Amino acid sequence: MEQEERHVHASSFGSAAVSYAAHRPDYARAAVEWALEPAPGPRVLDLGAGTGKLTATLVALGADVIAVEPDPAMLAELRRSLPAVHSLPGSAEAIPLPDASVDAVLAGNAMHWFDMALAGPEIARVLAPDGILAGLWNVLDDRVEWVAGLARVSGSAAVGPRDPPAGWRVETAHAHLPKTDVPARFGSPEQAEFPHGQRRTADSLAATLATRAGLLVMPEHDKQATLGRIRAFLASRAETAHGEFTLPMLTGVLRVRRL
Known part of the structure; x- marks a missing residue:
């Protein structure tokens, strides 16, 4: 994806902030624990931080959380749902925090939007020695047959190459770690995956996919x-046609230590 196109996609979420807050999943608790x-x-x-999907899990785990989000509408939703959390406008490329002020930096479904040539040094700056940088991604578990079918009919705009397990790995x-301009600041990456799921109906799953940047x-x-094809597919499957079901997912984690 070209830089300009990536910016358009990355800045699209504010227009759907309320739907994003209502429909996007949280993250597997075990994945967040492993990251930390x-x-x-x-x-x-x-x-x-978006609307606070990851923030809420961090709070539940007892972390002392600061949330930073560049989009005003997304930040407003985070502040509405988590008013006690210290939240600030800012970006990965210009983090509004002092040097060595946090022990871990986590990013939920966000690191692929960062310009790591700028964000890498910024993240290293705010991390304390031995601090952790971790990206988390919720991906559809396409080892399940109907989920693989959903990915096929949805197309790359709704289910991109990163969204199944093989794609995010x-x-x-290769793509989302600090580049060669900061080679000594982070150690070797570790990856792990954790089972996750989200209770959905056909309508709410379509609404969830509608919050993807490509759509x-x-x-x-x-x-x-595209949404019509998705709804028709879900109506055709016994697993999804009637009432609530669990959307099978994994939370994938990429973790590195600041040296």
Whole structure:
């Protein structure tokens, strides 16, 4: 994805902030615990925090959380749902925190939007020695047959190459770590996956997929055609046609230590 196109996609979420807050999943608690396991202390920055999906789990785990989010509408939703959390406007490329002020930096479904040439040094700056940087991604578990079918009919705008397990492993292994301008600041990456799921209906799953960046920037006619295919597929499957079901997912984690 070109830089300009990535910016358009990354900045699209504010237009759907209320729907994002209502429909996007949280993160597997075990995944968040694993991400934080080596951190030297409780101070955690949720970077690109969105509406607070990851923030809420961090709070539940007892972390001392600061949330930073660049989009005003997304930040407003976070502040509405989590008014006690210290939240600030800012970006990964310009983090509004002092040097060595946090023990861990976590990013939920956000690190792929960062310009790591700028964000890498910024993250290293705010991390304490031995601090942890971890990206978390919720991905559809396409080892389940009907989920693989959903991915096929949805198209890349709704279910991109990163969204199944194999895709996130490949992309995070090579694309989203600090680049060669900061080679000594982070150690070797570790990856892990944790089972997760979200209770959905056919309508609410379609609403969830409608908050994906590829659909948010799509022309309205094409968006409605894509959502129509998704709804028709869900109506055709015994697993999803009637009432609530669990959408099988994994929470994937990429973790590195600041040296």
